[in-house]
Structure formats: structure tokens, C-alpha cells
Amino acid sequence: MYSHCTAGGWILGNTIDGTQAEFVRIPFADTSLYPVPEGVDLEAMAMLSDILPTGFECGVLKGKVEPGSKVAIVGAGPIGLAALLTAKFYSPAEIIMIDLDDHRLEVAKRLAATATVNSTDGKAVETIMRMTGQTGVDTAIEAVGVPATFELCENIVAPGGTIANIGVHGTKVSLHLEYLWDRNITITTRLVDTVSTPMLLSILVSRKLDPKVLITHRFKLDSILDAYETFARAAGTRALKVIIES
Amino acid sequence: MYSHCTAGGWILGNTIDGTQAEFVRIPFADTSLYPVPEGVDLEAMAMLSDILPTGFECGVLKGKVEPGSKVAIVGAGPIGLAALLTAKFYSPAEIIMIDLDDHRLEVAKRLAATATVNSTDGKAVETIMRMTGQTGVDTAIEAVGVPATFELCENIVAPGGTIANIGVHGTKVSLHLEYLWDRNITITTRLVDTVSTPMLLSILVSRKLDPKVLITHRFKLDSILDAYETFARAAGTRALKVIIES
């Protein structure tokens, strides 16, 4: 459980400066770096540094996505889309993406979501339950981080299913044990460990994954402030991930 | 997942009459009955009908108790004690029982709890964190069913740990994702399936388990109303499980 290493863990950009620099000293480098495989696109590798393992480990692995299962991903931002891309490794029968933004849902559709639900109308629960024959989903992945989206997951998870939380929450949520106590569900939280990096690298090399589809903008280093602003106004700029080119 | 069988599941005593009768028709009997092994005490078998598999499946198995791990069980009633008895199958290093009733904690101690905590003083979290070197427990089993006890579990579960809910809850609880979102925890709920019955029978036959320690009172059939009253006033009568003798 690297992410909870009491001497290491999440250090870069958290307890010390991050990596936007020409040279960087990496703590515990002998157990935390991987060589870049030959012939791999460096922009694709950038997607492997954080977003892909986050969606994969916290959402897909914790959520136990499996062949033929039904998956809902609440939040079609970069992390939710990373969960979508990596959920497909396990060939679920359905991947339903839920968001308030039609543009993001279109992106999800293009990345092979089997269905999309705009939850603006407040009827997402009814819609998803109808889509799943009133059973709900085997895996509900929370990729937003607010009480409403977590409770949505509670309402659509099938008996025996899993709610895999990825969202960074700032406040408590209501857990409705009065109807969940007997439903054999599992709820998980996780800080990304990057233990899946070797697996993701192998998939990348085999060309079964193209994470570059998440890149919407590219900036030169001297426009980095524009990059941050573009990312900050994602709804307007339709930014998913931005690349700083050297 | 027998407990969520859409045609079967929890029928007896729930959607049809229970089994306090001379003859009983058992729905789906060809896939739900086990022969009583020779030489096994029938009172011990009575403990296997519900309480042992509930503590074992919903608490111990879901809670992934394992050798050398630290376990806390909140609630030292019959179900919590059943979780205690069956947690020992996996040789955890510590089993801490928490309750408001000193008598029940004494019983827990007799059944080999390694420590007991009376939570009346409101300091259970501090006490348990101190007992575990400020790390918390690997498995927190909730065997009460009210918000306060569930939140206690949230406060004592270690990174990577599991909260296994057994309690029947009548209201929602607060889930503090604002500090749990990154702690790699798992929360589980389950309605007992009795899939562990063959395993429990085998352990019973091997004399590695004596569930009769949970029996505190015995009544003749014509005193059955006294039995119910004794069980209803458990705090006063110190009743755990009562047996109706024929």
C-alpha cells in the first residue's frame, strides 16, 4: 500500500515541490521509477503518471469491473473518462456515463460508453434503473466528490455491487444504511498507489489503450499560465488534459 | 448470493410464518437443508441456524480478519459475540470488544477477547487508537446498528482496513469521506447467506468451536412467553441466547 507508506507516499506536489522543473530529485527513486519502454509516445506516458492509474486503481480495480458486468461512472471529467478507458480492459457489458455536461458525455460516447445520462433533470436514478431492468449496476464509480453524486451511486448499486469512490470529498455524505445494510454492497476508497503502472505500461506497449484521446490542448512552456487558465475554465474551454511541450 | 435470490432468500419468519411449529414446510428445501452430522449437540446446531453464520459471514468474512491482524467488534451482544467466536478461526493478534455494558464485556473477556472497552465515557476512539499505536484496527465490525457505533468504526479503522457492518440500521449514518476518501478503506454490508454452513459444521464437528457458550437460558415449550420476555429484557436478565426445550 505505497500510498500509505508512513515515510513516503504522496510527497511530490504535496509535502514538497512538484515536478515542473528542469531537474527533479525523486524521493525513494530506487523503488518508485519505471523506465520508459522504447517506442512509446511520451504524451501517452504523461497520462500514465497520474490520471490513468487513478481511474484504474481507485475506480476499476476497486470496483471489481468484470466481463459482462454493468458499470456506471458518475462524472465524465478526465478522471471519469480515465475510468471509462480502463474499465474496457475487462469487457463489461455496459458502461453508463453520467454528467451534467452534454459535451463531456459526447466525448464519453466517442470513447465507447454504451450509454450516457445527463443528470440535470434530477431523474438519473430512474433512468439508470430502467436501463438496467430495475436491478442497478454491479459497479458504480464516483468520480466527482460531492454528496449528491455519492448518494446517486447508493441509489443505483445492485445487490452484491460495489461503489468505488475516486472523488476528493470536502464534506461528509449520507450513507443510507437503512436500506443498504442488507444489500451485500461494498464501498471503497483509495488514494492512487500506482501499483498498476507495470500493467498499464504493458497495455500501452501492446497498443490496447490510447490515453492521448484525453489530451485536448497543448501549450509551450512559456505559455504555462494560459495552460493553467484553460484547465481552470474547463467547462468553457472543454479542456480535459493539457500538455506542456518543451 | 442466496440472500438476494429473487424467488427465494429470506422467507421463513419474514414473508411467511417462521419455524416455531411441530412440522414446517421449507421452501426450496432441496437446495437449502443440511443433514445434522452424527454426534453433534442439537443446541450447538441451533446456534448455527442464524447467529453464528451472521457474525461469521457479515462480520468476519466480509471484514477479512486474518492471522496477526487487529480487530474491533462494536457491540458485545449475541451477534457481536458470535463474531468474536468466529474471528478466532483466523488467529488475529487482537480482538477488542466495545460495549456500554460491563457484564457483556466480561463475557467477551471470558470468550477470549484480548481487550475490552466500555464506551460509556465517550473516549472509545482515543482508547482504541492508543491501544493500536495510533494506527487503528484492520477490521472494525459494527454489530449494533445505530449512527454512533458506525461512526466509531469510521474513526478507528486503519488505512487499508475494513468496516464490516452487521447491524440492522433504521436510519442513515454520516460517512466522513472528507477524511476517508484517501484512506483505502472498504465498507461492507451483507444479509447472512448461510453459505458458510458447511464450513461451520465442519468446525463444529472438529470441536474447534463451542457455540453453546452463547446460551444463557433454557425454557420448556410451555414457558415460551417467559423466554421471549427474558430475551426482551436482556440488559436485566443478562440473556444472550435462550433455548426452548421440547
Added chain:
Amino acid sequence: MYSHCTAGGWILGNTIDGTQAEFVRIPFADTSLYPVPEGVDLEAMAMLSDILPTGFECGVLKGKVEPGSKVAIVGAGPIGLAALLTAKFYSPAEIIMIDLDDHRLEVAKRLAATATVNSTDGKAVETIMRMTGQTGVDTAIEAVGVPATFELCENIVAPGGTIANIGVHGTKVSLHLEYLWDRNITITTRLVDTVSTPMLLSILVSRKLDPKVLITHRFKLDSILDAYETFARAAGTRALKVIIES
């Protein structure tokens, strides 16, 4: 473990007559039949009766195929190809098919094997080790059933890998524990259980699997003897699976 049910198990076509009849009594039907989902092709369903679950359960599930892993399947007959089709559910990086028959290897290639090896030259081990950077494969699936093919698997399995046997063997094989004892490998055998039928049905309905690619010939019921002969001379007729149409 349905396949080892002491009262049931493999009955049809084994201890009693099979199902080539207008009406058939199915033993233990209340726990062994599945409704055909609406809109599903019946020929595809026929592939689900035996060949798909055999390749999937005995090969892919026992072999723990996972995203990014390397898989070798020894034997490109119908069962090996069923393992190939279902291995893809887990997005392995490589699926290498090994056989003596170039035609079958071409079929494998068409069904998305990432590489094929004709082992006629006796150099399959060297070839596969070279293909895998001298590490070997994570999963070696034996789908032939003779000592030579099983020993091939022993020689190409990587440390930590699994040999999943599907083949029906008529004689013992040599297990080279003198070099395997310390290599953390796992060898599995299994009689198909069909526990994966619900999963396979769900995948079929979601159109992520087209098992009809295994069907090479169709016969009317009154030509059933031709069908058997065609299947018996598979090397010459290039038969994989034959369908009897009503």
C-alpha cells in the same frame, strides 16, 4: 463446484443418454437451466452449451488472464480457439497460439491472436521465449491433452505464471519439479462447471462476443452422420464446430 456434485455433475451424454432427441428430461433442471435471452441467435447459444465455458473456465479463469499479461494457448482446435475468444475479455497484451496445423493458426490469427507458432519444427520453446524477452508467458493454456504439449507449457511459463490444463489426458505427464519447484508457478485442472454461463450470456447479449465464428459447417438433421464424419476428419475438412439444423 457443480462439476463434482456427487449426486449430479456431468450426467447428460456421460452416464445417461445425451440430448440429440426431440424431448429431453434434464436432471436437476431447477438448478441447471437458463432462459434464452430475447433476440439472441440460437446458433451462438449452442456455442455456449459447452465449448465456450470450457475454454473460459478451465483456460482463461483458471489461468488468471489479466490486462497486459502474456498468454500462450497450446492447441488451436475448437477449445483452444474458445479460450482465445474469451481470453480477449481481459485484454491481455499478447495471445500466442501454438499448433501443428497452419490452417488452424490462420483462423487464430483472424480471431485476433497476436502471434502464432507452428511447433512442427520442435523449436516452439525457443521461439516463444524469444517473443517474450526470455521471460515466458504469464498464462499457458494446454488445450491438446498429450505429454508433449503439457511439457511445452512447463517450458514457457514465467516465474509466477500459471499452466491451466484443459486437455483430456490419457496418460501421465512428466512434471519437471527439478526446475519448477522454486518458480512460484501454479498448475490447474478443471472439469467445466458452467458457472460462468450467466456471465457469458451477458457478454453475448452485449455483442462483445460472436461465438458463431467457430461454426464451419451446417447440416440438416437427416445428414447427421455426415456431420459426425466431417467433425471426425477435422484436419481434412477444416471443421471446427458443426451445427445440426432442424
Added chain:
Amino acid sequence: MYSHCTAGGWILGNTIDGTQAEFVRIPFADTSLYPVPEGVDLEAMAMLSDILPTGFECGVLKGKVEPGSKVAIVGAGPIGLAALLTAKFYSPAEIIMIDLDDHRLEVAKRLAATATVNSTDGKAVETIMRMTGQTGVDTAIEAVGVPATFELCENIVAPGGTIANIGVHGTKVSLHLEYLWDRNITITTRLVDTVSTPMLLSILVSRKLDPKVLITHRFKLDSILDAYETFARAAGTRALKVIIES
């Protein structure tokens, strides 16, 4: 899989000198050393350096020993007895020890084996099958390393069971796939990884394990050659583990 680390792995006493010295340089020490917990007996710790994790990881964990299951351990030498001591963590219903030496079987009995079988008469298979109601054992642990003992395991493993090999084999063995191919068995090999060291330390601290029962002889450092000779003639000296005192 530390034991197959391509840069590290089994180095001490294998590819470089061992640790019988006043000072030792440990390769990869920052990821391979554990602090000795306070108050723990150093002789008990010596048992944790190799023998306990070997029996536990290669035998008990790989063999999936679980509550109520039936276990046979072939070989009652130090490794087999270490498997016995650690198998008890999971409360199996039966642990049958098999050996040719009555003295070692007596030791096994004292360490709570539920039954012992002297296999000198060549009837061990019949005896064990009779003891298990003709079903065989769920876990057969091979702790000798010769063909005869491995084949014994093949003959006593129940459908669905596991053969966990610990023995260091010098020659190939016969694997009887002609009757094992359809029995859903698993065979495992493993070089000890010592990944279980934190768990074993925790159990040791909790006093649920006393590995010092394996120590039969103690020698001063200047009698170390006697110690080696005593260990070499174990059948005569009844040595299990010998301790060199400083």
C-alpha cells in the same frame, strides 16, 4: 514476488556468503530488513528468518488452508512442522502428518497434529482416504522433495483441492493427469518470499505462536562444527533446529 526479483532475490548464502559472521552487509537492506519488536525472544526470531515463512508461504498460504478444512502434510521435518504450526492459524478441522519416522510423528502430535500416519507400510493413501471418508484432503503439503511423496499428494487430494509443494526436488515427478485432468485441483510451487514477515511478527508478538518448540539443540559458537554434524545426522540425533549461542 521478491523471490524472483531479477536484481535481488535469494542472494545471502546462495550467490554470496551467508550471515555466519560478526558483521554482515545486507544487499537491498532498505527494503528487506525489519526491526525486532521489543520484548521478543531472539531465538524465536531466528525461526522467523527462514523456516516459518517457508512453511507458511509455500505450504499454508499457497495451499489455501482454511477454517474447517482437511490438511495433510507429507514430511514431519522442520519445514513440515513449520507448516503444521502455521496451518493452525486458520483452524483447519484436521491436520494429518505423514512421515517414516515415529519420533517426528510424536513431535507432530505434541504440536497438535490431529492425526499421524507412518507411511513405511506403503498404505498411507488407503489410510488417509479412510480417515477422510474416501474424499481426500483439501490441502496436501509436500515437504520432502522426492517423487514418491509428491505422488502420494496426487493420490490424496480431494476434488477442488490444492497440492502445495515446498520440497526441493532433484528430479522430475510423474503427474497423473489421466485421472487428475478433471478433478479441479491446483498444484503450486514457490520459493519463500518472506512477504509474510510482518504478519508472522505480529502473531509472534501476540503470543499466538511459539516457534521455539522447533529448537532441539543449542551450541556455543566455538562448537559450531558439532552443531552442523548434529543437524546432518538428524535421524539419529532427533535434531529439528539447532541454535548457535553467542
